[in-house]
Amino acid sequence: MQRLSARLGVVTGHHLAEMCYRQYKRAPRIVLWLMVETAIIGSDIQEVIGTAIAIYLLSNKVVPLWAGTLITILDTFTFLFLDKYGLRKLEFLFGLLITVMAVTFGYE
Secondary structure: HHHHHHHHHHHOOOOOOHHHHOOHHHHHHHHHHHHHHHHHHHHHHHHHHHHHHHHHOOOOOOOOOHHHHHHHHHHHHHHHHHHHHHHHHHHHHHHHHHHHHHHHHHHH
């Protein structure tokens, strides 16, 4: 689907949403919009629950799932606020996290 959307954009100069707006009437556009929003919500829920389970397993079941979910939410909002604070700060945070991962892998 992404490849076809990219080709459509290259050929027409319009992205997929613009082409759907031009091709469909109001009712099908609303149905398409609701389907896309549902898919986005489902994908986000998968990521949050998956991260909570990963924290639960990596902490040797010390951190409960609800706490892992809260940590994931806090982590997400931290990245969102750092993005607004400045790109350099966000890059520094990612560099710090990569350094921590490298040190822990080296320690193991």
